[in-house]
Amino acid sequence: MLTFKLAALAFGVEGFGAYAVARRAISILAFPMMLGLSVSLPRCVASLPAGKGGGKGGVFLLAAWLIAVPGMAALTLGAATRPGAMAVLMFGRGGHEELVWPTVAAVLGLCGHTIVYGFEMGRMRLGAAGTLWLVNLAAVPPAAVALSGGEVPRALLGLGIGWSVASAVAGLSLAAGLRIGTPRAWGAALRELVRFGVPRMPGDLAMFGLFAVPTILVAHRSGLEPAGLVSFGLSLVQMIGSVFTAAGMLLLPIVSRLRADGRIGEARRLVDRSLMASLAAGVLIVLAAEASLATVITMLLDEGFTPAAGLARRLLPAAVPFVAYIVLRGPIDALDVWPHNAVNLGLALAVTSAVMIFGSGPMEAATASLAGFSVLGLASIWSVRRCLAKAERVSRAERKVAGALAASP
Template sequence: MAHAEGDTKSTGAYFSSALFSVGLAALAAAAIMNWQRSWMAFLFMGSDQFAFLIPAISVAFIGITLHSLCYAYFRGTLEISHANILQMVNMGVVPLLVFSVWRTTVEEVMYALGICWVTGSLIAMLFIPTRHTIASMVPAIKQLLRYGLPRVPGDFAMMGFLALPVTLVAHLSGVREAGYAAFGISVLTAIGSVFTPVGVVLLPQASRLVAKGALQEFKRNTLHLLKLGTGLALLITLAGEILAGPLITLYLGPEFFGMVGIFRIVILAALPYATYILLRNVIDAVHVRPVNMFNILISFAIFLGSSLAVQAVSGGLMHVLVSFVVGISALGILSGWETRKIFSGAEPA
């Protein structure tokens, strides 16, 4: 989007190209999921008896894909108000509304979420120029693939980071415990969402300063932002550790007080996760090659290795979550190390 800034036709072509490419991939994935329902249910939920949920999950998957594309467009064109409204409606209002109205079955909830996300995204597309022919989209598709494909392994690894702990727990301890793990990780991603919008401004600003050769200003701004961000993350971590019991009781009810231990383990990853979110934009602004991808893959390998190690001794919910925190901590450390190299005068690759 930055390359086409100010050119509505070009930015629209980028979105249409992404919609075409990602949309086809999402539809293909949904088709495969429904073709192999039993296997998919066993893979993600630990039992093929949940195969009936796959069609509803497919609808939700398509909805969240469309939402992500629209949100990315608004962020890329710096239409921050549109991006925030879309995010607030689809990720804030819709879940609250759905969980308030549909309380019968998980299947109905997933269908309702998916339909609402698709509807919200289609409304958002009314504000995006999408009328382009396939021929006019070819150059944009090639450019998107050229820049995006090298980073795909890292994106998948990051998705695995956030999804695999739940899958492992589902296989080791059951669906109920997997739900507990999912709640813990959702708390972490919610904390991360506090820092994610920083990248909307930081990445283009960092790219501009690097292009001008203003490395000292770039360093000063980044360090100032990092101090504020890590300070906030540390406060969140301390507050979470101290107030875990009251927070769980207030949010979920006293019957879920047993999740306090899970909450306290996962929230330990808040500081390194916030560090990664803040610094990934700095790294992307300086490096052409996908350095973040390498950091994610290394950290993901550490998570897998530590998970296998603890499973050999005594597998279970807590052990998987500890391995998850170790992996996320490694990611934060690697991001900080790479940023230190950048600011010490290392040449951009």
């Protein structure tokens, strides 16, 4: 919010639009290059036996770079040879070629951040990972805007340089003690990362759709002004869910380690307590937001936007099941290779789209979103129960085999 406030002051209405679109383009362009590394890398490193996440985990770090570098090189080559086409790809039209290279620089920096952060999370170096997250996502963006001199290209270039430098410094601290193994080990690690990460990419696309489809359909059927109100309401849902993002991120490597050690009962208790505490906190936040919504809207936007309060009140309850998904997606990915989260997100998007068939107004869009997020939350709870039960069965079978081998002469 601080970054966008600074951007609005520094760039004006037109420049702010270009900056906002570029920030969206950065996230979208980085997504296919990563092939699910944001989930697969911490999960695979954390699943290594205790004491192996540092040295042996270096094989996964190298494999992650082998996955990301070809896409990064292709994007750089495209910016160098076809800047006009890249401007159309990023911004929907030509005439913004001056933003192409700064945007590409930011994409490359974000890719580096994703890999280094994911590896640190997998090794359970939570202090180092949290520091990198704080620097890159909380400090660099507003600093880049503040030092841009009111020029959008300089702000985007500062974003890329800041992310790259911070990730490089953090990455250099990883070099000591890492073992990268043999080419055969690289291939095995690469296959494991791709096998786990790629099936989760459709889920990320469905997540984009879950927040975009209601807004787009309202824009086409009812106009931009009501679509903007729907978008703002969904942004509030997303903001509430973001409060619990750290919980889901932490649970991914922790539950992965517990599963690798066969401590499924401990994992179940941790997941249950985390879910109950998060849901209770989510309900309280929603109630507080409902009570102070007019003040929140005036603070974030302007007094002229207070008519958005009615629609936002209808959308806010969707934040509670969304919190359930945010908290449980990490444990679900930690417990099973099957992409349960991607399936659940696809189901939620299908429900949202189906309900939108019956109405095109903003209130109908709010109802559709509430239905979709409710399905997502319930499906996440059901999936984590299934994954825990499956992990317990596998763990019991492994213990029986180990016992039989120990008892044999």
